[in-house]
Amino acid sequence: xxxxxxxxxxxxxxxxxxxxxxxxxxxxxxxxxxxxxxxxxxxxxxxxxxxxxxxxxxxxxxxxxxxxxxxxxxxxxxxxxxxxxxxxxxxxxxxxxxxxxxxxxxxxxxxxxxxxxxxxxxxxxxxxxxxxxxxxxxxxxxxxxxxxxxxxxxxxxxxxxxxxxxxxxxxxxxxxxxxxxxxxxxxx
Amino acid sequence: xxxxxxxxxxxxxxxxxxxxxxxxxxxxxxxxxxxxxxxxxxxxxxxxxxxxxxxxxxxxxxxxxxxxxxxxxxxxxxxxxxxxxxxxxxxxxxxxxxxxxxxxxxxxxxxxxxxxxxxxxxxxxxxxxxxxxxxxxxxxxxxxxxxxxxxxxxxxxxxxxxxxxxxxxxxxxxxxxx
Numbered sequence: 181x182x183x184x185x186x187x188x189x190x191x192x193x194x195x196x197x198x199x200x201x202x203x204x205x206x207x208x209x210x211x212x213x214x215x216x217x218x219x220x221x222x223x224x225x226x227x228x229x230x231x232x233x234x235x236x237x238x239x240x241x242x243x244x245x246x247x248x249x250x251x252x253x254x255x256x257x258x259x260x261x262x263x264x265x266x267x268x269x270x271x272x273x274x275x276x277x278x279x280x281x282x283x284x285x286x287x288x289x290x291x292x293x294x295x296x297x298x299x300x301x302x303x304x305x306x307x308x309x310x311x312x313x314x315x316x317x318x319x320x321x322x323x324x325x326x327x328x329x330x331x332x333x334x335x336x337x338x339x340x341x342x343x344x345x346x347x348x349x350x351x352x353x354x355x356x357x358x359x360x361x362x363x364x365x366x367x368x
Numbered sequence: 369x370x371x372x373x374x375x376x377x378x379x380x381x382x383x384x385x386x387x388x389x390x391x392x393x394x395x396x397x398x399x400x401x402x403x404x405x406x407x408x409x410x411x412x413x414x415x416x417x418x419x420x421x422x423x424x425x426x427x428x429x430x431x432x433x434x435x436x437x438x439x440x441x442x443x444x445x446x447x448x449x450x451x452x453x454x455x456x457x458x459x460x461x462x463x464x465x466x467x468x469x470x471x472x473x474x475x476x477x478x479x480x481x482x483x484x485x486x487x488x489x490x491x492x493x494x495x496x497x498x499x500x501x502x503x504x505x506x507x508x509x510x511x512x513x514x515x516x517x518x519x520x521x522x523x524x525x526x527x528x529x530x531x532x533x534x535x536x537x538x539x540x541x542x543x544x545x546x
Contacts, residue, residue: 184430191422196407199418213417220425228429307402326396327403354392357399 182232190235191220194328198243201323204312205247215250219243240328240338244320303366310360314353317341321349322357 182190195216202212219242227238311319317339324335325346335350336343410418517524526532 184426184433187429188422188426191425195418195422196410196415197404199410199414200403200407209414213414213421216418217421217424220421221428224425224429225432228432304402304406307399308406311399311403322396323400323403326393326400350396351392354396354399358395 182228182230182235186232187224187228187235190232190239191223194236194239195220197323197327198239201243201320202247204319204323205316206250207312211250215243215246218249219246222246236328237330237334237338240324240330244338306361306364306366307357310357310364313360314356317345318349318353318356321346322353325350 198216198219199212202215203209206212206215219239222242223235223239227235227242230238311322314322320339321335324330324338325332330338332343332346335346339346517527
């Protein structure tokens, strides 16, 4: 069983990422906070007796469901802010060089000086913006796989899709991000 | 002065992807590291609201955890099959100190049943009593009218006589009072 401290530590470790995930989805800080709070309470009420190791997967699933519930409520109010059918990304560019993007990004992020603080903030802001602009499923797959560090099977379990779909979404997301960021001079 | 952004490990979280997959995983991890750096600087009010939400969730979990043993203790105290082999607290919390199957649960379900249906039974009994009391009152009133009619000097047939009725309506009250 997860003790109070384990539960608290776990929530503390995921709360900011969970908030950002919700913000990416609903584009509203207050709504995102409500969603994260709902997910935390639900986890505490129904799954606090689970082993601490199981909490990350359960919490991400609850968070996804809470976000979907928010969209359903918004749909009822005829004010859906996100096009839920926009699951497919744009066509991929077969000639796009991922390795070049990686080198450029590592150079940009890894060797910044204090004089580049403004530039650094701009880079992070651009990454943030481009992640937010990803189609919903691609963004979910990308965040769960690379930010939450789930493996493909866990990501598929949280998203309720096949592992092949997760790989496709992740690939498209990374390519789209690389391309968009390079086009904006990161020099991604 | 160098400024390093804290990034997630470049190694992908699971598996050993090679080639394009490895590049994709590395780039994904780097981008996620950028997001982590971005998230680390959330505004103070948002961080505080997240902290409050977290504390509320932990308090709720603690509340539920404490409520469960109390509920188990109530069931054990109500059940007749609880024995004191393990000593006070252990017995009150149920588990190894409890023997027998279904004794406590049976009593508990009976009390739930009684709690649900007792008010209904009381209501039905009340309605039956009120009905019988009402019938008895009507019988008593009819008997009193009958006894008055039979004991009066005037024969009951007089009340069915239209002439006598007209006499009662037209005669002055002083004459009738005599």
